[in-house]
Amino acid sequence: MAPRGSGLDWRGCALATPPGWDWPSAGCPPARPLDMASQLRLRSALALVTGAGSGIGRAVSVRLAKEGATVAACDLDRAAACETVWLLGGQGSEKVAPGGAHTAFQADVSEAGAVRRLLEQVQACFSRPPSVVVSCAGLTRDEFLLRMSEDDWDRVIAVNLKGIFLVTQAAAQALVSSGCRGSIINISSIVGKVGNVGQTNYAASKAGVIGLTQTAARELGRLVRHPWGHGIRCNSVLPGFITTPMTQKVPQKVLDKVIGMIPMGHLGDPEDVADAVTFLASEDSGYITGGLFM
Ligand SMILES: CCCCCCCCCCCCCC(=O)CC(=O)SCCNC(=O)CCNC(=O)[C@H](O)C(C)(C)COP(=O)(O)OP(=O)(O)OC[C@H]1O[C@@H](n2cnc3c(N)ncnc32)[C@H](O)[C@@H]1OP(=O)(O)O
Numbered sequence: 001m002a003p004r005g006s007g008l009d010w011r012g013c014a015l016a017t018p019p020g021w022d023w024p025s026a027g028c029p030p031a032r033p034l035d036m037a038s039q040l041r042l043r044s045a046l047a048l049v050t051g052a053g054s055g056i057g058r059a060v061s062v063r064l065a066k067e068g069a070t071v072a073a074c075d076l077d078r079a080a081a082c083e084t085v086w087l088l089g090g091q092g093s094e095k096v097a098p099g100g101a102h103t104a105f106q107a108d109v110s111e112a113g114a115v116r117r118l119l120e121q122v123q124a125c126f127s128r129p130p131s132v133v134v135s136c137a138g139l140t141r142d143e144f145l146l147r148m149s150e151d152d153w154d155r156v157i158a159v160n161l162k163g164i165f166l167v168t169q170a171a172a173q174a175l176v177s178s179g180c181r182g183s184i185i186n187i188s189s190i191v192g193k194v195g196n197v198g199q200t201n202y203a204a205s206k207a208g209v210i211g212l213t214q215t216a217a218r219e220l221g222r223l224v225r226h227p228w229g230h231g232i233r234c235n236s237v238l239p240g241f242i243t244t245p246m247t248q249k250v251p252q253k254v255l256d257k258v259i260g261m262i263p264m265g266h267l268g269d270p271e272d273v274a275d276a277v278t279f280l281a282s283e284d285s286g287y288i289t290g291g292l293f294m
Pocket residue numbers: 140142143144188189190191194195196197198199202239240241242246247249250251253254257258261
């Protein structure tokens with residue numbers, strides 16, 4: 001069954017009106033018109049999405065596919081990645097994804113060999129490197145500093161920071177080897193800028209993602225004519241609280257505290273992040289590299 005609010009029915013087909021959509025009484029058009037998909041800004045793109053099996057990564061996969069991209073959906077959880085591909089139309093989705101059928105891949109992004117094999121498998125499957133790479137894979141191991149274990153620190157840094165290093169490096173190497181331009185989008189967090197109680201490990205990892213991405217942008221951004229330039233844009237997105245399985249673990253009393261500080265007055269949806277990611281993946285952001293704050 002397609003996830004609630006995915007805007008997709010049981011077959012993965014777009015609903016005329018997403019479940020729970022409350023058409024504004026004033027009759028004004030919906031905030032996120034479904035016909036945005038008709039733009040097909042990513043018609044020829046091959047997009048690799050890590051963490052594609054849940055939450056933001058799944059929403060990003062759906063959104064990129066709506067704009068014509070072929071999606072290589074990667075996750076530690078193979079079944080979850082396969083469910084995402086099923087939502088996108090699965091095998092036989094060539095009719096909606098000119099670049100080939102959406103495909104699921106399994107990899108632990110914290111393992112160098114797994115990431116190397118992932119990029120090899122994606123290129124073997126599609127005969128080209130992914131021109132859009134979105135790193136959503138991530139986890140939390142929240143605890144107060146005074147009580148945090150070394151393992152909780154190590155695992156969060158390994159997945160959230162080293163994982164993005166490995167995927168960014170492998171994807172950039174593949175693009176440079178092929179002389180292709182690309183757009184790499186790394187999901188950081190507002191926590192990487194302002195910190196958050198109970199998240200010394202997570203905040204450090206997300207702050208590291210910001211610095212990694214800004215540096216990669218400096219090294220990879222210029223067009224090929226520079227020895228270190230390759231026309232590859234790198235941006236990080238820093239969402240606040242978004243309603244996903246990751247935030248469902250947060251004590252309600254904490255959410256109650258934080259919601260009052262959110263300018264929009266409520267948690268965001270994964271689709272809100274997917275919209276920003278899709279903009280950064282497309283040529284509409286052709287002169288933006290080094291970061292975008294939400
Ligand atoms: C300029 C804007 C400033 C914004 C401020 C920061 C906003 C942060 C927004 C983050 C948005 C992005 C999030 C993201 O990237 C995705 C995630 O990381 S989702 C997970 C987020 N995790 C948390 O926020 C940690 C939540 N806390 C916990 O899980 C537990 O408290 C913890 C495991 C750390 C400890 O559990 P326990 O020992 O059981 O203690 P309590 O739960 O009872 O807490 C004791 C006490 O501390 C208060 N508290 C705990 N966490 C927070 C928090 N994050 N912010 C504020 N206060 C917190 C808690 O309310 C208790 O207070 P009492 O008054 O004693 O009840």
